[in-house]
Amino acid sequence: MISEDQIIKNLEERLADFDKNPKVQNVGFVEKNTDGVVTATGLTKAFMGELVVFQNGTAGVVLNLDEDELSIILLGKGDSIKEGDKIKTTGELLSINVSDDVLGRVLNPLGEILDGKTKIKKGLLMPLEKIAPGVIAREPVNTSLKTGIKAIDAMFPIGRGQRELIIGDRGLGKTAIAVDTIINQEQFAKKGSSLKPVICIYVAIGQKRSTVAQIIGKLEENDAMTYSVVIAASASEPAALQYLAPYAGTAVAEYFMEKGKDVLVIYDDLTKHAWAYRQISLVLKRPAGREAYPGDIFYLHSRLLERSVKLNEKNGGGSITSLPIIETQANDISAYIPTNVISITDGQIFLQSDLFNSGQRPAINIGTSVSRVGGAAQTGAMKSVSGKMKLELAQFIELAAFSQFGSELDPETAKTLERGKRTQEMLKQNQYVPLPEPFEIISIWAVTNGFLDDIEIEKITQFEKDLHQFIGRNYQKLITTLENGEKLSESVVETLEKALKEFKKINN
Amino acid sequence: MKRKIIKKLAKKSFTKDKIDEKKVNMISNLLNKSDLKVYIKDLKNINSEKIVTVTVASEDGVDELNAYFRKVYPNKKIVVNTDPELINGVRVVDSNNEYEFSLKSFMEDAFKLTND
Numbered sequence: 001m002i003s004e005d006q007i008i009k010n011l012e013e014r015l016a017d018f019d020k021n022p023k024v025q026n027v028g029f030v031e032k033n034t035d036g037v038v039t040a041t042g043l044t045k046a047f048m049g050e051l052v053v054f055q056n057g058t059a060g061v062v063l064n065l066d067e068d069e070l071s072i073i074l075l076g077k078g079d080s081i082k083e084g085d086k087i088k089t090t091g092e093l094l095s096i097n098v099s100d101d102v103l104g105r106v107l108n109p110l111g112e113i114l115d116g117k118t119k120i121k122k123g124l125l126m127p128l129e130k131i132a133p134g135v136i137a138r139e140p141v142n143t144s145l146k147t148g149i150k151a152i153d154a155m156f157p158i159g160r161g162q163r164e165l166i167i168g169d170r171g172l173g174k175t176a177i178a179v180d181t182i183i184n185q186e187q188f189a190k191k192g193s194s195l196k197p198v199i200c201i202y203v204a205i206g207q208k209r210s211t212v213a214q215i216i217g218k219l220e221e222n223d224a225m226t227y228s229v230v231i232a233a234s235a236s237e238p239a240a241l242q243y244l245a246p247y248a249g250t251a252v253a254e255y256f257m258e259k260g261k262d263v264l265v266i267y268d269d270l271t272k273h274a275w276a277y278r279q280i281s282l283v284l285k286r287p288a289g290r291e292a293y294p295g296d297i298f299y300l301h302s303r304l305l306e307r308s309v310k311l312n313e314k315n316g317g318g319s320i321t322s323l324p325i326i327e328t329q330a331n332d333i334s335a336y337i338p339t340n341v342i343s344i345t346d347g348q349i350f351l352q353s354d355l356f357n358s359g360q361r362p363a364i365n366i367g368t369s370v371s372r373v374g375g376a377a378q379t380g381a382m383k384s385v386s387g388k389m390k391l392e393l394a395q396f397i398e399l400a401a402f403s404q405f406g407s408e409l410d411p412e413t414a415k416t417l418e419r420g421k422r423t424q425e426m427l428k429q430n431q432y433v434p435l436p437e438p439f440e441i442i443s444i445w446a447v448t449n450g451f452l453d454d455i456e457i458e459k460i461t462q463f464e465k466d467l468h469q470f471i472g473r474n475y476q477k478l479i480t481t482l483e484n485g486e487k488l489s490e491s492v493v494e495t496l497e498k499a500l501k502e503f504k505k506i507n508n
Numbered sequence: 509m510k511r512k513i514i515k516k517l518a519k520k521s522f523t524k525d526k527i528d529e530k531k532v533n534m535i536s537n538l539l540n541k542s543d544l545k546v547y548i549k550d551l552k553n554i555n556s557e558k559i560v561t562v563t564v565a566s567e568d569g570v571d572e573l574n575a576y577f578r579k580v581y582p583n584k585k586i587v588v589n590t591d592p593e594l595i596n597g598v599r600v601v602d603s604n605n606e607y608e609f610s611l612k613s614f615m616e617d618a619f620k621l622t623n624d
Contacts, residue, residue, distance in 0.1 A: 022607050022608060022609035023607070023608040023609070023613055023617070024605065024606070024607050024608075025605075025606045025608070026604055026605055026606070027601070027604050027605070027606045028604055041549075041553065042603075042604035043604060044603075044604055045604075045605075067511075068511070068515075088606070
């Protein structure tokens, strides 16, 4: 508890340092206020992206500088702003106040609290717009970010510092993948973990408040909020706040990255972000291009995602991994915004509606999904089991289409089909149940080595669950060895074989 | 009519730094409604650039203040107002630049600083 004398001493020191020079401000006046954009005159010294303050205290950002006037987007309600109102420049770029206190909190893009808890302690002012780190400051992605989802960790592994797009129609589980990834980081938040803990930032753009509340509830239930931050600009917020939300999320991430930490940022979703920017640009009377988007719509997302980086040790060794989400219409990944973001990111996880409807969840299309980082982000153990599975699945998908013609199949083809069906069944995973890597490896090894060939497809999920419990109880040493991530040695393979044979004997 | 031409006309409407009524009447008859709005706005802006508004807390020493600012801004008209809310000090508005050195602003900033 600070004493009264200390408080007085602190105040006296601050006031003594107070600047005695006159306050110089550049002022302007409101000419027009339409649709969240104010046209103003004066403000001759305002610069692009500068934060300005209106007479009634509302903040705005300068987005257009014309010869005789400028356009300001409002960061709050503009109902009480009328013609002739005074506007003052602040000389500052739009920034967000970030300190370690933001962990576990829900904020808006301006850093204002939305969860009704205590005020955030004053920390660093992180600018929303910043130039991405240069090539020299970076190093290749070499550490895995485990999502806990078997299909992704095995076939489309994500590394820390990578940008992996999650793309698909509405209701296919894009947010579910993102939330499961956040929940899975809980194991690394504990002390003694082999990998650095990951701080998670979930940016909700243009979503329903009920949906955001549901996600926060789920994170709290799984103790994930202790290492997470939620930045929310819901559908009822002005387009300006929805436009700024992803940049605010990245600014918070950069605060932690510059301290050497690994951060995961989820942008849910960038389609609504593009819509908000289109709305602002049309009101600013900027020339409209394809689908009425402004000409710099690509730059909107490229400058955001380029800030996701893996820094080298000299620059702190921190990283920002991003999982941007894009919503498609009718599985069309060749539309304007999806193709833009696909070309920026280091891979995509494509969710397909017919897979979802047939019960394959997560509904990941293995043919069109990719991770451009690939094996560099995988542990040796996972690499040694996943390669075979991916190959078998690819063969199965090719043969499955062929087998629909109903002709008699040779034994080899029939075996491949049966193995493929069991692999697909094994890859199904419930929501909110991310798996630690040792159990993922056990499941994949079991299916690729034929231990599931004699199990009925409908019973595979239960078999897998019981197998994990059995190995967790009786083979702790094996789990610890697999956690180390080293390539499977002969002794480990022998132990796996022994464990599975033992389990199958008991199960029968 | 082009924006730049209207601006030129507005500049030409001044004689010896004052608005020339004859010129304004002649020009305004040539303009349509929307151009007239722009012309009037430009006239206001140019006129405000020629004025420096000095606001003080009380009327004490207004004459000395007037003389001082006439030296600082020789080509502009000085308008002195009083606003007791300043408490003490002065606020100078020159075009769209505002220079504030009042006790009120000092106290507001100090309060904000201690609050932070």
